[in-house]
Amino acid sequence: MNFIAFVEGPLVWIAFLTFLLGSALRLLLFFTLSSKKDKPVYRFFNLKWMLLSIARWLFPANVDLKKNPIFASLGYIFHICLLAVPLFYSAHLMLWEESRFKWSWWTMPDHWADWMTLTLLAIALFFIIRRIVLPGVRIITTPSDYLLIVICALPFLTGYINTHPDGLSYQWITSALPIYGQYGTTIHIMSGALMLIVVPFTKLSHWVLFFVSRAVTGMEFGRRNYPV
Amino acid sequence: MSEDQYPEITISPEAIKQAVSTRMNARLKMWTRICAHCGLCADSCHFYLAKNKDPRMVPSFKAQKLKELVRKKGRVDENYLQSLYDIAFGDCTVCRRCTMYCPFGIDMAVMVSTIRSILTSQGVAPKGLQDAIKNYQESGNQMAISEEDWVETLQWMEEELQDELPGATIPIDKKGARIMYTVNAREPKFYPQDIQLAAKLFHVVGEDWTLPSKMGWDDTNLAMFAGDAKTAGHIVQLIYDRAVELDVQYVAITECGHAFRSVAFEGPVWLGKDYPFKVVHSVELFAQYIREGRLEFDRKITEPITYQDPCNVSRNGGLADTARYIIKHIAEDFREMEPHGNHNFCCSGGGGAIPMGPPFKRRRMEAGKVKADQIKATGAKIVICPCHNCYDQVNDLNKEYNLGIKVKSFKEIFEEIMHIPEELKAQEEEDLGEGK
Ligand code: SF4
Numbered sequence: 208m209n210f211i212a213f214v215e216g217p218l219v220w221i222a223f224l225t226f227l228l229g230s231a232l233r234l235l236l237f238f239t240l241s242s243k244k245d246k247p248v249y250r251f252f253n254l255k256w257m258l259l260s261i262a263r264w265l266f267p268a269n270v271d272l273k274k275n276p277i278f279a280s281l282g283y284i285f286h287i288c289l290l291a292v293p294l295f296y297s298a299h300l301m302l303w304e305e306s307r308f309k310w311s312w313w314t315m316p317d318h319w320a321d322w323m324t325l326t327l328l329a330i331a332l333f334f335i336i337r338r339i340v341l342p343g344v345r346i347i348t349t350p351s352d353y354l355l356i357v358i359c360a361l362p363f364l365t366g367y368i369n370t371h372p373d374g375l376s377y378q379w380i381t382s383a384l385p386i387y388g389q390y391g392t393t394i395h396i397m398s399g400a401l402m403l404i405v406v407p408f409t410k411l412s413h414w415v416l417f418f419v420s421r422a423v424t425g426m427e428f429g430r431r432n433y434p435v
Numbered sequence: 436m437s438e439d440q441y442p443e444i445t446i447s448p449e450a451i452k453q454a455v456s457t458r459m460n461a462r463l464k465m466w467t468r469i470c471a472h473c474g475l476c477a478d479s480c481h482f483y484l485a486k487n488k489d490p491r492m493v494p495s496f497k498a499q500k501l502k503e504l505v506r507k508k509g510r511v512d513e514n515y516l517q518s519l520y521d522i523a524f525g526d527c528t529v530c531r532r533c534t535m536y537c538p539f540g541i542d543m544a545v546m547v548s549t550i551r552s553i554l555t556s557q558g559v560a561p562k563g564l565q566d567a568i569k570n571y572q573e574s575g576n577q578m579a580i581s582e583e584d585w586v587e588t589l590q591w592m593e594e595e596l597q598d599e600l601p602g603a604t605i606p607i608d609k610k611g612a613r614i615m616y617t618v619n620a621r622e623p624k625f626y627p628q629d630i631q632l633a634a635k636l637f638h639v640v641g642e643d644w645t646l647p648s649k650m651g652w653d654d655t656n657l658a659m660f661a662g663d664a665k666t667a668g669h670i671v672q673l674i675y676d677r678a679v680e681l682d683v684q685y686v687a688i689t690e691c692g693h694a695f696r697s698v699a700f701e702g703p704v705w706l707g708k709d710y711p712f713k714v715v716h717s718v719e720l721f722a723q724y725i726r727e728g729r730l731e732f733d734r735k736i737t738e739p740i741t742y743q744d745p746c747n748v749s750r751n752g753g754l755a756d757t758a759r760y761i762i763k764h765i766a767e768d769f770r771e772m773e774p775h776g777n778h779n780f781c782c783s784g785g786g787g788a789i790p791m792g793p794p795f796k797r798r799r800m801e802a803g804k805v806k807a808d809q810i811k812a813t814g815a816k817i818v819i820c821p822c823h824n825c826y827d828q829v830n831d832l833n834k835e836y837n838l839g840i841k842v843k844s845f846k847e848i849f850e851e852i853m854h855i856p857e858e859l860k861a862q863e864e865e866d867l868g869e870g871k
Pocket residue numbers: 347469470471472473474475476477494495536537538539540541543
């Protein structure tokens with residue numbers, strides 16, 4: 208099997224499985240340890256406070272939007288783009304349709320995908336600059352925080368370049384890195400795979416643990432009879 | 436910069452490693468893992484705001500020291516312990532305000548408390564808290580007041596009160612009473628008037644109440660702030676035992692914030708069991724009396740009033756609205772601080788900062804600037820503080836920042852304007868008249 212075939216076949220499988228099983232394992236680890244060491248979580252379990260807390264923060268119905276409107280809004284937009292483009296981009300859907308699953312769902316117009324991709328990249332750049340500029344954020348920033356922004360942005364950057372072969376970005380990259388012309392798609396897939404693979408091992412595991420953490424804190428304040 | 440040297444200890448890497456690992460539960464591990472280092476919590480902390488946005492005051496910076504501590508596996512030196520000590524005890528009042536602004540709901544106050552707990556387990560805790568813990572263990576109260584002195588104080592207060600309200604009593608160990616009242620050890624020690632005011636109020640509203648003579652009357656819990664769960668649980672167990680012996684329906688907590696939090700919310704966790712009685716804070720009890728028409732007022736206070744939401748009564752006690760219900764009945768010109776309620780800023784006297792004593796005073800005066808500015812902005816002349824720590828702290832802020840205010844508890848306000856039925860009062864004038 209040559210390299211390209213490996214990336215397009217097994218690597219994609221490995222990435223998806225690592226992402227899904229790894230995330231499931233994170234949850235499982237939480238529940239096994241917490242059943243021994245976090246008994247109050249179960250003792251004061253309350254569906255109402257749990258769901259309220261999750262909903263308030265999953266949707267823009269929380270206090271941070273008032274306190275830091277710009278950063279909080281950009282955070283929401285970033286996450287929406289991050290999820291929507293890979294899930295609903297038409298060319299991705301074609302791959303799902305052609306796959307053994309033959310799955311198909313709604314796709315977004317391609318110019319939406321373009322704009323959302325550019326938006327995400329711009330916000331990613333803003334996040335990096337913000338980390339450098341604001342002392343209060345810089346002090347808690349670790350190298351991995353920068354690295355993860357880059358890892359998340361890469362699939363979008365390469366995706367944009369690849370889908371615009373007549374654009375400036377494509378010309379720049381192929382002149383700087385001639386093999387890109389041949390390996391563009393492979394690099395794009397690899398960057399996507401990398402992003403999926405790191406999720407369970409980094410703070411990106413918050414895509415599942417967000418729900419757990421919000422639930423725990425929502426219920427803790429729910430004992431005081433008000434939602435957070 | 437270190438304010439206070441931590442008490443001398445010999446560092447035992449093995450013991451520290453052990454202390455860390457037994458405390459790292461699933462929530463703490465999750466929170467050290469998922470913090471996005473986004474900084475949204477930064478400007479929610481009064482230390483950060485008061486210290487000109489010093490990045491070292493960012494809540495996540497303080498809380499994530501826990502992650503660092505886990506990584507060090509016990510390999511720490513004196514300087515490192517000193518820096519942790521300064522952060523966990525000096526730069527955070529575990530008020531939980533930041534928790535409300537973290538998108539993940541990461542409970543940074545719990546993380547800082549865990550650092551405190553690890554330090555305390557190694558003997559690295561402010562002397563003020565360590566002394567209090569010893570007192571709790573030996574005498575059941577933080578100020579080592581003997582049972583004799585306690586009961587004598589109650590009797591003395593009862594006698595004084597009877598000069599004013601002849602029928603009023605301070606019932607000790609009354610079995611089957613509706614409520615068992617518990618106090619802050621400061622009251623018998625420095626402010627016995629507080630107990631008298633409570634007794635007066637209970638008499639006027641016709642409450643069926645009692646105080647225990649034995650250990651369990653002090654509802655404060657400084658062991659909680661030191662992270663000593665064993666002693667903290669012991670303190671609540673004493674209250675539990677007295678309440679069960681006296682067979683009461685309610686345990687009422689004096690106007691003290693952390694006492695309420697420890698008995699009502701943390702106690703059931705430490706003891707691992709539910710109570711056969713309910714726990715009420717004074718604020719809730721007072722509101723009940725007003726609602727039931729048992730507590731009435733002759734007039735309202737006309738001077739502008741503001742309310743200091745104690746973190747452990749409002750945010751951590753859920754009584755923000757209840758307090759405002761009372762205020763509606765006693766204040767003509769009520770002015771809210773901004774922010775207020777569950778989102779109030781801590782006064783900076785919380786988390787044990789006051790009992791930690793003089794070495795920590797400069798810090799709480801500095802961080803308290805946020806509260807001082809809030810109070811100033813209301814233009815209020817009276818600040819109601821239903822928490823002993825807030826009360827002291829706001830008094831200190833008053834001096835430090837020339838606020839020109841009076842600090843009062845609810846009981847002190849009631850004392851001024853409460854309606855006392857004629858038949859309860861001493862009949863002095865009549866007696867005099869007859870003698871003429
Ligand atoms: S707001 Fe929450 S996630 Fe963001 S830095 Fe603070 S603790 Fe971490």
